[in-house]
Amino acid sequence: MKQTYGTWTVKLTVLAIWAALLFAPFLFQDVRSIQVAARICIFIVLVGSYDLLIGYTGIVSFAHTMFFGFGAYGAAILLRQMGPGWTPILLxxxxxxxxSLVVAAGIGLLSLRVKAIFFAMITLAAASVxxxxxxxxxxxxxGEDGITYSAPDLFKPATKLWTDADGRVAQLWGVRMNGKIAAYYFVFCGAALLFWAMLRLVASPFGTVLKAIRENEARAEAIGYRVVAYRTFVFCISAVIASLAGTIYAVWLKYTGPETVLSFDIMIDILLMVVIGGxxxxxxxxxGAVLLVVAQYYLRDLMGAAAEAxxxxxxxxxxxxxxxxxLWLGILFILLVYFFPRGIAGTAMQKGTRS
Structure with a gap:
């Protein structure tokens, strides 16, 4: 299939974002910027896994943060009980x-036969529980206080990845090669690997079937595809990917609590990112993840500078x-939805189509 101008523009933009995230510790050397870059990496995976549901099969779920929390709490509980190390992270x-797989399979098999609104309500109830x-x-x-724990020694700021001739932490382009850099690239590599896996999935014949189900469920059923089985399968895949993203986030934060991984505010952010991006x-x-996370962290600063000016x-x-x-974030969201009804990427691809 011939690539359109709009498609190439979106692909180059996404490639530039990943390149910026790859070199983020060297481009943005303050602590806050690295936190923002790591959060963007996590939310790219989390929002991408949700796009598998709502974008490729039309499934509306409010339980995505539940699976995210399962992965985060799994690592957090074992890191606290077993101490820092790779074994508790893997376990x-x-x-x-x-x-996540068991719960998603149970919800999918029992609920995906019902109408979309009822399935959404069931997932909302499960997330609330x-x-x-x-x-x-x-x-x-x-409880409400959450869990604080230690990450593996490799990720501790005092860890020296490289040393100079005097035995001090070596620097590369002005950045100290310590455990904080290792922790960031753990997040980046984990997120990049999961995102690549999702890209391969949607480009496969399985992804084509998912699109067919989204466009016309009755037709897909008529030509022999078991719609409920496919939807349940993709629901399980999405849940597992969200869970793995939660584990990576828990290792980065070294803290896990209800507000950081299970909050309904996170679910709202995921929905906004999907709609904004396409x-x-x-x-x-x-x-969508880049725009919303950057706005959440820097819009206040930008408005403060503008108010002073x-x-x-x-x-x-x-x-x-x-x-x-x-208020201004809400206005920006309304404008984005108005001018980009299919999301930024979707609208750009549609307008870039050549006859």
Whole structure:
């Protein structure tokens, strides 16, 4: 199939984003920027795995953060009980993925036969139950306070990856080669690997079947595809990928709590990122994750600078008050939806189509 101008533009944009994330520790050397870059990596995977559901099969689920939390809590609990090391991380990742697989298969087999709105409500109820259990099982999950633990020694800031002739931490382009760099590239490589796996999945014949189910479920059923089986399978895959993303995030944060991995606010962010980037593209989630995470971290600062610049003018300083950043974020979202009805990536691909 011939690639359109819009498709190439989106692909080059996504490639540039991944290149910026690859060199983020060297391009943006303050601690906050590295935190933002790591969060973007995690949300690219999380939003991409959700796009497998809503974008490729039309499944609306509100339980995605539940699977994200399973992976995070699996690693967190074992790191606290067994101490820092790779064994608890691997066991926690496996336990979280297995639990996600079982729960997703159960929900899918029991609920995907019903209408979309009822399935969405069932997943919302399941996510609410998981949030309540995480808050109440304090002996296991730490309750509302969450769990604090130590990461493997390789990821500790005091770890020296390279040393100079004097035995001090070596620097590369002004960046100290310590455990913090190792932790970031653990997040980056894990996210890149999972994202590549999702790209391969949607480009495969299986991905073509998912698109067929999304476009016309009755026709897909008529030509012999078992729609419920396919939807359940992709629901399970999406859950496992979200769980693995949660494990990576837990290792990076060294803290896991209900608000960081199970909050409904995270689910809202995922939905916004999918809509902004473009559903059913797998490239859109990259753009949506970058825009929303950067806005959440830097829009207040930008508005503060703008308010200071127009301080001599009437009304504008009040409108640009940093405390109103959520208002402006909502306005930006409305504008994006209006001018990019299929998301940024989807609209760009559609408008770039040549006859």
């Amino acid at each position: 926690g990742a496996g336990a979280g993925a297995a639990l 998981a949030l309540v259990l995480a808050s109440q099982l304090s002996h296991l999950t730490g 559903m059913g593209t797998m490239l859109g989630p990259v753009i 127009v301080s001599a003018l009437p009304l504008l300083p009040d409108l640009l008050n940093p405390d109103r950043w959520l």
